Amino acid sequence: xxxxxxxxxxxxxxxxxxxxxxxxxxxxxxxxxxxxxxxxxxxxxxxxxxxxxxxxxxxxxxxxxxxxxxxxxxxxxxxxxxxxxxxxxxxxxxxxxxxxxxxxxxxxxxxxxxxxxxxxxxxxxxxxxxxxxxxxxxxxxxxxxxxxxxxxxxxxxxxxxxxxxxxxxxxxxxxxxxxxxxxxxxxxxxxxxxxxxxxxxxxxxxxxxxxxxxxxxxxxxxxxxxxxxxxxxxxxxxxxxxxxxxxxxxxxxxxxxxxxxxxxxxxxxxxxxxxxxxxxxxxxxxxxxxxxxxxxxxxxxxxxxxxxxxxxxxxxxxxxxxxxxxxxxxxxxxxxxxxxxxxxxxxxxxxxxxxxxxxxxxxxxxxxxxxxxxxxxxxxxxxxxxxxxxxxxxxxxxxxxxxxxxxxxxxxxxxxxxxxxxxxxxxxxxxxxxxxxxxxxxxxxxxxxxxxxxxxxxxxxxxxxxxxxxxxxxxxxxxxxxxxxxxxxxxxxxxxxxxxxxxxxxx
Ligand code: SF4
Numbered sequence: 001x002x003x004x005x006x007x008x009x010x011x012x013x014x015x016x017x018x019x020x021x022x023x024x025x026x027x028x029x030x031x032x033x034x035x036x037x038x039x040x041x042x043x044x045x046x047x048x049x050x051x052x053x054x055x056x057x058x059x060x061x062x063x064x065x066x067x068x069x070x071x072x073x074x075x076x077x078x079x080x081x082x083x084x085x086x087x088x089x090x091x092x093x094x095x096x097x098x099x100x101x102x103x104x105x106x107x108x109x110x111x112x113x114x115x116x117x118x119x120x121x122x123x124x125x126x127x128x129x130x131x132x133x134x135x136x137x138x139x140x141x142x143x144x145x146x147x148x149x150x151x152x153x154x155x156x157x158x159x160x161x162x163x164x165x166x167x168x169x170x171x172x173x174x175x176x177x178x179x180x181x182x183x184x185x186x187x188x189x190x191x192x193x194x195x196x197x198x199x200x201x202x203x204x205x206x207x208x209x210x211x212x213x214x215x216x217x218x219x220x221x222x223x224x225x226x227x228x229x230x231x232x233x234x235x236x237x238x239x240x241x242x243x244x245x246x247x248x249x250x251x252x253x254x255x256x257x258x259x260x261x262x263x264x265x266x267x268x269x270x271x272x273x274x275x276x277x278x279x280x281x282x283x284x285x286x287x288x289x290x291x292x293x294x295x296x297x298x299x300x301x302x303x304x305x306x307x308x309x310x311x312x313x314x315x316x317x318x319x320x321x322x323x324x325x326x327x328x329x330x331x332x333x334x335x336x337x338x339x340x341x342x343x344x345x346x347x348x349x350x351x352x353x354x355x356x357x358x359x360x361x362x363x364x365x366x367x368x369x370x371x372x373x374x375x376x377x378x379x380x381x382x383x384x385x386x387x388x389x390x391x392x393x394x395x396x397x398x399x400x401x402x403x404x405x406x407x408x409x410x411x412x413x414x415x416x417x418x419x420x421x422x423x424x425x426x427x428x429x430x431x432x433x434x435x436x437x438x439x440x441x442x443x444x445x446x447x448x449x450x451x452x453x454x455x456x457x458x459x460x461x462x463x464x465x466x467x468x469x470x471x472x473x474x475x476x477x478x479x480x481x482x483x484x485x486x487x488x489x490x491x492x493x494x495x496x497x498x499x500x501x502x503x504x505x506x507x
Pocket of ligand 1: 420
């Protein structure tokens with residue numbers, strides 16, 4: 001018996017039909033007849049579709065579709081860097097959050113996802129820190145963090161902020177405060193725009209290796225101590241209208257959280273919720289929350305649970321995403337892209353930091369790459385290019401480089417480079433312009449889906465520029481490679497202006 005017949009018999013037997021009398025064979029035959037008739041109808045339909053398509057296939061390749069519009073400034077939204085975002089409202093429904101101000105940048109509230117990083121200089125090295133913060137900011141980092149392990153470091157931050165204002169601009173700064181850092185946090189809160197605390201370390205007691213349980217009374221006593229220690233910082237930040245990040249790390253949960261919830265995403269979320277509730281009791285809401293872990297599945301589970309719990313309790317605080325200790329190189333970037341990008345694709349996340357064991361400036365193109373790939377920010381030209389195959393009519397890698405070199409200064413455009421006309425025009429993903437192999441030595445230029453002209457391959461890039469000029473789309477590249485608005489070849493781009501506008505807060 002064939003597999004379909006067997007499945008059919010099983011269905012009959014399960015339904016109890018006629019099995020007692022052994023008369024299921026006529027049913028089987030009737031079923032087979034129905035299948036033959038359905039197959040004949042399907043073949044007839046396929047023949048009709050094929051014959052209807054034949055004349056079209058002879059004329060054009062792929063279905064005719066409307067020409068993609070060329071993005072114009074009026075169709076775009078200004079983002080916080082003065083660059084442009086496509087209006088992709090609705091493509092990724094984002095979790096609704098309130099806007100939290102950090103200096104002149106707003107996190108959440110429907111604002112573009114903010115890019116952050118952290119310098120690795122000793123904070124006591126004031127000139128070194130100023131130079132690094134400036135370098136990061138010029139590369140496109142909108143909020144810069146620095147570590148503050150002692151009171152001396154907290155005082156140094158005041159000088160760093162002052163030097164930045166004098167020599168560059170007032171870059172939004174975040175201070176990282178760790179073990180038993182209340183007094184340090186109170187001092188540094190005077191100088192920065194946001195203070196990051198780690199709930200597992202802010203009130204730190206060395207874990208007792210002989211402890212076998214954590215009683216309810218012990219748990220509540222520790223919670224009370226955390227509350228009392230957080231209160232002065234919360235009041236100070238509230239008074240100054242500054243922000244706080246409650247930054248939980250999987251690797252530094254407090255002993256009582258580990259005893260109570262285990263080394264789990266639930267323990268991470270409860271650790272944050274405890275601090276959030278203290279803030280809410282004191283009517284302080286300038287909060288951003290994070291749940292970092294070095295293992296991507298743990299990090300993703302913790303952030304998802306956080307978003308769920310916040311939503312359940314009607315808390316609309318924005319979320320800072322990151323995979324901590326992601327490592328370096330290709331794998332560090334893959335881990336960050338999956339963890340951060342995966343959550344952003346689910347609508348979770350308002351600000352991101354890619355943590356690489358490399359120069360922090362190298363984190364910025366990764367952040368922008370993640371955001372651009374998801375359509376959440378558009379800071380560079382979107383290039384669509386086929387992987388090439390036996391049909392490719394030119395050296396596509398070389399041509400892609402040439403096209404990119406000629407056009408990379410026009411963020412907002414989408415340009416396709418495709419190896420042949422067989423699949424190229426149909427798969428250009430609605431690019432604004434296409435450069436497609438036509439015949440050996442010839443390429444065709446497209447505006448959207450419309451083929452405009454065929455030109456010799458060695459004139460392809462020049463003709464593409466000419467077409468853009470005819471359309472009024474072309475802008476000349478900045479004279480200097482260091483000019484303020486030019487995106488770098490690696491995809492990072494320098495913010496051109498400080499045009500940062502808050503959007504509606506859901507406070
Ligand atoms: Fe090959 Fe043409 Fe597809 Fe490029 S577009 S991969 S050349 S079939």
